[in-house]
Amino acid sequence: MTDYKTLIDAETWAFIERTNSYYPPDTIDYTITQQREIYNRMCREFFAGYPEGVAVETSSIATLTHNIPIRIYRTGPQPAAAVLYIHGGGFILGGLDSHDDVCAELCARTGYEVVSVDYRLAPEHLHPAAFDDALNAFEWAARTYGAPILLCGDSAGGNLCAAIAHATRGHPKRPVGQVLIYPGLGGDRSKGSYVTHAEAPMLTMRDLEFYKHIRTGGADRTGDPTLSPLADTDFANLPPTVLITAQCDPLSSDGEAYRDRIVAAGGHATWFEEPGLVHGYLRARHTVGRAHASFTRIVDAVAALGQGTWLW
Template sequence: MPDYSKLIDAETWAFIERTNSFYPADTVDHGIGEQRAIYDRMCREFHAGYPENVTAETMSIGGRIPVRIYRRAQPDNAAVVLYFHGGGCILGGLDSHDDVCAELCGSTGYEVVSVDYRLVPEHTHPAAFDDAMAAFDWASARYDRAIVLAGDSAGGNLAAAVAHFSRGHARAPAGQVLIYPGLGGDETAGSYVEHAEAPMLTTRDVQYYAGMRAAGRDVAGDVSFSPLADTDFSMLPPTVIVTAQCDPLASDAEAYRDRIVAAGGRAVWFDEQGLVHGYLRARHSVPRAAASFSRICDAVHALGQRHWHY
């Protein structure tokens, strides 16, 4: 068992304790409605506002999938970012990652489109994936510019799944940036075991979210559920994966990077030392998280310019 008292610094512990004051570790044992209320309240408490030069417009795709589009006053029209929020495919929406997307827009200058995909348990797999693909098809038709896929946690899973299923598309993504994604890796090894009881996310939590999303279906080998289940990792877009060291999902990133590179693609993995799952909300209070968020913004910007400097 890792000694988290040594791995995690004081600023990160303060973030963990603040998070736990709004979102207790046993939240997954509550009903769905209560889980969502707890999560939404936590996100409101951490909301950092917008950069002053960023505005947002909420609309829908085909009257069905809500999206929020962020624009900077002086835009960089080289690319658009399609962002999928985290929350285990159960929690979150346009408001939960509102400030993150606004700051990503402000930093890169790109339009950022946040996608409010359907959630579990009302809409089990493949509903979220279907919405993610529909959003990609819509963005491909709407924008005559590079598309960068991005997402955190469950949203990273959706971004990667879109990357796998958009190979060969006339407007294939220019790149993907995956932030502590769950990609369906081996839960009996690596970080799933080493960090099974990590602060902020446990292996039990991961299994709960996956089980809710699958809803009893056999998803073995389903790449739209677990991108690591694919047998072909060729022709994927340039990929930057950023994870937290103290997170059961970290090994997914390592495996995903290795398979892309083995297939002749470009992929790089950054395992942020001493950080925990969900650290995007700590970007204004924890120096390590701030540095990582800058790395994420730089990666999105570079991929939007079709530039690989890793």
């Protein structure tokens, strides 16, 4: 039995308790509509505002069948790089508002233009709808920006970023890097953090099973790298990758496994497991010292990859 009383410090426990007061651990037992209402309220409560100097524009990308809402954050006319940010939320929650302040801060601290993507959610839109939207957003960014493009996302968004990286290896303007924050990449659920942290605060194996089945409508998609990037058989020619996971999170081992596959294929990847942190800690970046330090690591990784620099 994992002793979270010793692994998790008082600041992080306060964040967990505050989160649970808005978003109770049994939220997955509610209807999807109720879950979204609860999640959106929680995100509003944690909203930290925009840093000074960040201009924000909400727009959309037209596809043959629908428009994909996007929000663009910029600090000047000619960014050195563009970041495609893909939000988390178990593929059923979140949107342009849920990670609004995170994107604004990422823009302010790197000087890069950040494009947040409001991909279609399950269960109304089953896999591969979210992947298709993320890929269409990348294609749009490749057409729009002369600057290098890099990928950044948390949780479900980290999954989608990795899937895009795999799908665009042969693209003439392939991503120059990816920063994946506590991503779910489809790892082996019989070992590692999936077992050690199956009952972790903020995310449990029960939650993960729920999100997996609702994303696919219960269909067996074993071996589909657009669903589970770790299911791919080829990890060569992927962009330089930084993985940042939370120690107290069943998904943490996915970061280690993904790093190992890329390195074994001759690529550049590094994995940081943040001690004592939990899934969703981006919202704690202003109140928890460990989360603040990790967000700085994320910003530094994005900044370095956008410059074509490998620091690790």
